[in-house]
Amino acid sequence: MALRLRDRVPIERLFEAEPGKEYVIAGWVDTVRVHGKLVFVVVRDRSGKIQVVAKKNVSEEAWKTARELTPESVVAVRGVLVESKAALGGREIQAREIVLLNKADPLPIDIHDHTKTVLAKRLDWRFLDLRNPRNQAIFLIEAEMARAAREWFNSNGFVEIFTSKIVGAATEGGAEVFSIVYFDKPAFLAQSPQLYKQLGVIAGFERVYEIGPAFRAEPHHTTRHLTEYTSVDLEMGFIDSYEDVMDAVEGVVRSMVEAAVSRYRRKIEEFFPDAVTKLPQRFPRITMREAYKLLEQAGVKVEWGEDLSSEAERKLGEIVEKEYGSPIVFVTEYPWNARPFYTMRKPDDPEWTLSFDLLFRGLEIATGGQREHRYEVLRKQIEEKGLNPRSFEWYLNMFRYGAPPHGGAGIGLERVVMQTLGLPNIREARLLPRDPERLVP
RNA sequence: GCCGCGGUAGUAUAGCCUGGCCCAGUAUGCGGGCCUGUCAAGCCCGUGACCCGGGUUCAAAUCCCGGCCGCGGCGCCA
Numbered sequence: 001m002a003l004r005l006r007d008r009v010p011i012e013r014l015f016e017a018e019p020g021k022e023y024v025i026a027g028w029v030d031t032v033r034v035h036g037k038l039v040f041v042v043v044r045d046r047s048g049k050i051q052v053v054a055k056k057n058v059s060e061e062a063w064k065t066a067r068e069l070t071p072e073s074v075v076a077v078r079g080v081l082v083e084s085k086a087a088l089g090g091r092e093i094q095a096r097e098i099v100l101l102n103k104a105d106p107l108p109i110d111i112h113d114h115t116k117t118v119l120a121k122r123l124d125w126r127f128l129d130l131r132n133p134r135n136q137a138i139f140l141i142e143a144e145m146a147r148a149a150r151e152w153f154n155s156n157g158f159v160e161i162f163t164s165k166i167v168g169a170a171t172e173g174g175a176e177v178f179s180i181v182y183f184d185k186p187a188f189l190a191q192s193p194q195l196y197k198q199l200g201v202i203a204g205f206e207r208v209y210e211i212g213p214a215f216r217a218e219p220h221h222t223t224r225h226l227t228e229y230t231s232v233d234l235e236m237g238f239i240d241s242y243e244d245v246m247d248a249v250e251g252v253v254r255s256m257v258e259a260a261v262s263r264y265r266r267k268i269e270e271f272f273p274d275a276v277t278k279l280p281q282r283f284p285r286i287t288m289r290e291a292y293k294l295l296e297q298a299g300v301k302v303e304w305g306e307d308l309s310s311e312a313e314r315k316l317g318e319i320v321e322k323e324y325g326s327p328i329v330f331v332t333e334y335p336w337n338a339r340p341f342y343t344m345r346k347p348d349d350p351e352w353t354l355s356f357d358l359l360f361r362g363l364e365i366a367t368g369g370q371r372e373h374r375y376e377v378l379r380k381q382i383e384e385k386g387l388n389p390r391s392f393e394w395y396l397n398m399f400r401y402g403a404p405p406h407g408g409a410g411i412g413l414e415r416v417v418m419q420t421l422g423l424p425n426i427r428e429a430r431l432l433p434r435d436p437e438r439l440v441p
Numbered sequence: 442g443c444c445g446c447g448g449u450a451g452u453a454u455a456g457c458c459u460g461g462c463c464c465a466g467u468a469u470g471c472g473g474g475c476c477u478g479u480c481a482a483g484c485c486c487g488u489g490a491c492c493c494g495g496g497u498u499c500a501a502a503u504c505c506c507g508g509c510c511g512c513g514g515c516g517c518c519a
Contacts, residue, residue: 035483036476055477071470086478106471110452112481116469117452120511176517192519218517219442229519310515357519364519412519426519437511 003078003097012047015089019081025050025093026076026101028131032069039066041098042088043077046136051084051092052077062095072104072111072131119425126432126441134271138429141260141268142417146211148259149232149411152252158207158234163196165189165213169391178217178227189215192410194342195395197235198371202403209234211413219436223425224363226414228434235371235408242344242354242370245407246330249358249366250283253328253411257420274422276327276361284320285330288352294319305351307338317362332356334369341385342378344370344407358411360419368409375399 007024014023027045037056042049054066062079069075079093109125110116111132122129130136153160166182167190178189193210200208214231234248261268261277268275286294292302300315302308308316308331320329333352336345346352355369372378378399382389389396414429427433432441 031481033479033482034476035479038477038479040479040482042480051480053478057477084478086480088480106451108451110469115453118512121452214519216518220515220517221513222515223513225518231519307517310517367519410519415519 003076003099005076008076010047011043011045011050014050014081014093015048015091017081019083019091022078022080022096023093024076024078025052027074029069029071029073029075029104031071032066034067037063039063039069041066041069041075041077041095043075043093044131050089051087052079052095052098053087053092054095054098058094059096062098065098065100066095068103069098069100070104070106072107072128073100074102074104075100119427123427123433123438124441130431133267135428137264137267137271138417138421138423139431141264141421142413142429144260144263145256145416145420146230146232146413148255149209149211149252151259152255153209153234156207156248156251158209158236159200159205161197161200161205161208161210162212163190163193163200163210165215176216176218178215191216192231193233194340194410197233197408198342198395198403198406199398201235201237201406201408202398206237206404207235214410221436223427224415224418226426226430226433226435229415229430230413232411232413232416233408234411235406237404237406239370239405239407242332242356242368242407245368245370245409246283246285246332246356246358249368249409249411250330253283253358253360253366253416254279256416260420268421272421272423276420276422279328280324280326283328283330283358284324284326285332285356286320287333288331288335289333291316291331294323305335305337307334313359313364314362317359320359328358328360330356330358339369341381341387342371343381344372354407356409358409360416361422363415363419364412365415365419366409366411368407370405370407373399373403373405375403 003024005026008026009023011025011027025043027043030042030044030049033040039054041052043052054063056063076099077093077095078097079095082092082094083090084092107128109121109128111128114132114134167188177191180187180189192214197208210233212231213228215228217227236245236248239245257279292304295302295312295316298315298319300312302312321327333346334355336351336353339353339355344354346354353369357364358366372381379389379396382392414426417429418426423429
């Protein structure tokens with residue numbers, strides 16, 4: 001009887017299956033241990049691992065094939081499931097037939113321990129690096145977080161939109177955009193869906209969200225920046241204040257973390273001992289001015305009216321953890337000079353804005369606020385930021401024909417994953433990271 | 442963009458400061474051998490490297506210069 005892959009059973013099921021029967025499994029060779037007349041082969045598929053034993057006196061064919069196996073080769077095995085005290089998990093497959101589907105060359109990186117090969121080299125061989133269950137888990141968790149975010153949005157009245165990533169003008173002015181050639185015209189890769197989200201609200205969808213790529217042409221050499229990342233963006237109309245936006249961000253972020261933890265608790269405990277598995281019922285909210293004070297009390301130098309340095313953010317994270325017992329905190333009312341033109345300012349104190357950042361373990365994971373929806377004010381703010389209102393004409397027009405008060409936020413998906421799991425480098429949270437040097441694979 | 446650190450076998454590292462004892466050590470991998478209960482198997486044998494170019498010197502992995510590449514910090518940001 002020929003072995004058919006359609007009869008294949010996921011390996012994890014074998015630990016509940018009836019012993020004494022024959023099963024077909026297939027996957028990658030995790031390890032091979034050759035012992036003269038018997039060979040142990042640990043086979044791994046995405047569900048788990050099991051030991052296969054090939055004995056010369058049971059099937060010489062299978063034994064011969066087993067001797068030739070190399071790590072990461074792809075095999076299919078037909079054999080009898082047996083209880084075995086000596087085997088991992090108490091069970092193993094006694095091979096009757098082993099088919100080598102694809103033989104692997106000697107590996108260029110060590111995939112059994114993610115710390116044994118430097119990250120750069122792992123990324124060069126990303127498809128192999130991801131064979132490591134820990135590294136694979138990061139993306140299962142990321143997928144779960146994205147799914148949870150979508151679910152939260154969908155059940156809270158948000159409509160998913162898909163905005164253009166090829167744009168004719170930079171979103172916020174600045175030089176941090178990638179230039180591309182669009183036929184015979186200059187164009188850019190979108191650094192944020194900001195203006196289009198607002199379009200969605202003003203167009204009458206009222207609440208919109210998008211989970212998609214954002215591009216930043218900033219030559220960062222850090223462990224927390226990518227030139228291409230996934231932005232979880234939301235925008236909502238008819239808000240009373242930016243507090244409503246923070247409530248939404250809090251809801252999304254909490255559901256992302258909770259979903260990941262509840263679905264992958266075991267993997268998280270096994271692979272990410274430093275992970276945050278619980279967020280407070282309500283995220284603390286402090287104003288920027290309070291943050292300056294807290295930092296000053298802790299002996300950190302801050303410039304009033306300026307954005308926080310990354311060192312100050314880290315420090316603030318520690319202080320909040322100590323004072324409020326929370327790994328996460330909203331910092332609100334950022335100074336106007338640290339915010340883009342579309343931000344709404346405090347009516348009674350225009351040096352400050354109705355905006356916020358969300359710091360998770362001392363790192364900014366989200367930014368948001370209420371947007372300015374009054375045409376004349378917005379026009380002035382564009383000028384005040386040194387931008388030309390004429391290049392924002394299509395955008396400004398939206399505010400002349402009925403724009404409700406609104407606000408929104410952008411959440412960095414990879415940063416949420418990184419901070420939740422306690423990863424040392426954001427590149428680990430991106431399947432194929434792009435940084436100033438890396439463009440391949 | 443600015444600043445700092447680094448580039449040694451497939452992988453990870455020692456050696457570099459204080460040049461010669463290094464035709465480069467160790468671990469792992471890889472090839473071969475022994476082994477019917479291992480589990481990152483063990484033991485034995487073998488294999489394999491100083492980023493590129495120039496300079497200093499009797500002598501360069503080691504010191505100097507240039508290039509390329511990598512990593513990190515900062516600014517800025519998600």
